[in-house]
Amino acid sequence: MEVKPYVRTAMLDGKPAPVTSSGPAGWLKKNLFDGPWNTAATLVALVVVFLLLSHLLPWVFQSVWNAENLAECREIIDATWGPEHSGACWAVIHDRYLQLIYGFYPWDFLWRPNLTFAMMLVAIAPVLFTQLPRKMLIFSCLFPFIGAWLLWGGSIWQPVMVLAGFGIGAAAFRYLAKVNRILSIAAAIVLPVIWWVFVMETVVHGLHAVIPLGLEPVQSNQFGGFMVSIIIGLTAITCSLPLGIMLALGRQTELFIVRTFSVGFIEFIRGVPLITLLFVASTLLNYFMPPGTNFDLIVRVIIMATLFSSAYIAEVVRGGLAALPKGQYEAADSLGLDYWQAQQLIIMPQALKIAIPGIVSTFIGLFKDTTLVSIIGILDPIGLSNAIRADSAWNGIYWELFAFIGFVFFIFCFSMSRYSMYLERKLNTGHR
Known part of the structure; x- marks a missing residue:
């Protein structure tokens, strides 16, 4: 009997994968x-x-959101869920949330920090997301001066003249760069400092006498809560990144003076606790200022936090630079690029991409470290929680305040972490 071979003429339909896989x-x-x-x-x-x-x-x-004091809160919990139940007394948050957010900022002027926060979101949007129009970066550059004026008030000519100092430095750098690059850099640093220290106040008083435009001043001791943490954290983060990059480049340069200064600065700052620098900012820094100078305490803390963070950023960026293969530097040389062109176009973009996780970790740590300012008398959320617990109405409350503060900090830090992962995926040019 002859057996004919069977040849399938049609493909079978695909079957779904097993449920267990x-x-x-x-x-x-x-x-x-x-x-x-x-x-x-x-x-x-x-x-x-x-x-x-x-x-x-x-x-x-199973908690209480509306009560006048802790005793009333516990009475409501006992009456509702029984005396054996221990629910949270969130009424303290409902009663003091404005104080936890704004500190003792005048209630009539709360529109100013609210407007500043909204403008801050607009200002950082084009920095974080490159899909937005690049013209928005102009507002991003102007926002620090507008935001400071809104928060502290005073004459409108104060931020205008501070901005004019940067304009003087930029003009000096532009015109002297044709003569000597080192001279242009020195002039771009020295001339604005001379303007701000010796000339600006006289010009501000003269202009304000002629055109008195401004807002009601608010003293720094009225600032507090999460507003202080955001001001210090965001400003220090923004300023420490470029400073840290320059320190990392200075540590690798062949210029002896620049390298020595960079190494000394980085090692000194990394070897000193942040709380020590904050004490220096609150007590000793005024001794180095001219007599009669009123150097704002929050500004002093921002300066110290920026210097502290920049030293760590410098080491993180230096790690990114060290991770680049030598061929990248040789490729830049073969294209005929000078040092700054090579850094801008080839070296630094790759180094920063490698260093993104370390940079964001440093920023998150810096933002959480803003709670240390309560030790030097600035009422951040932790400092205000101690003041609230000292009130007889809420004496004895503990977990609710710290749980709320920790939750808010988690939102900010988790958002920075998610953005870091988004940025890594966006800049990932490797092949898996």
Whole structure:
């Protein structure tokens, strides 16, 4: 009997993957129940999470939001859920949330920090997201002067003349660069300092006498809460990145004086605790100023926080520079680029891409370290929480205030972490 071979003339339809290897069931098997040890660890973790949530969730949600004091809050909890129940007294947040956000900033002027925060979001948007129009960067450059004027008030000519100092430095650099580059850099630094220290106040008083435009002044001792943390953290982050990059380049340069200064500055700052620098800012820095100079305490803290963060940023950037292969430098030389062109177009973009995780980690640490200013008398959220707990109405409350403060800090720090991951994915040019 002749057997004819069977040849399929039509393709079979594709079948879905097994349930145990795809979809939710596949994910659970791969990540949670892949073998006896993984299964045991998953079950133990589930028991721990259940025990934590069974105690935490009732405390968080079976709580009180409206009460005049802690005693009334506990009476409401006992009457509603029983005397054995220990719920949270979120009424303290409802009662003092404005103080935790703004400190003792005058209530009639709260529109000023609100407007400043809204303008801040507009200013940093084109810096964080390159899809936005580049013309918005003009507003980003002007925002620090506008924001400072809105928060502290005073004559409008003050920020205008501070901005004029930068204009003087830029003009000096532009015109003297044709003569001598080092001279132009020195003039761009010295001339604005002379303008700000010796000339600006006289010009501001003269202009304000002729055209009196300004806002009601607000003293720095009225600042507080998360507003202080955002002001110090954001300003120090913004200023420390370019300063840290320059220090990293200075540490690798062949110029002896520049390299020695950069190494000495970095090692000194990294060897001193931040709290020590804050004490220096609050007590000793005024001794180096001319007699009669009123150097704002928050500005002093911003300067010290910026210097502290820039030293760590310099080391992170230096690590990125060291990670680049030597061929990148040789490629820049083969194209005929000078030092600054090579750094701008080839070296620094790659080094910063490598250093993104370390830079963002330093920024997150700096933002959290702003809580240290409570030690030198600035009422940040931690300082205000101590003041609130000292009030007889809320004496004895503890966890609710710190839980709220920690939650707000988590939102800011988690947002920075997510943006870091977005930036890494965006700049990832490698092949997987």
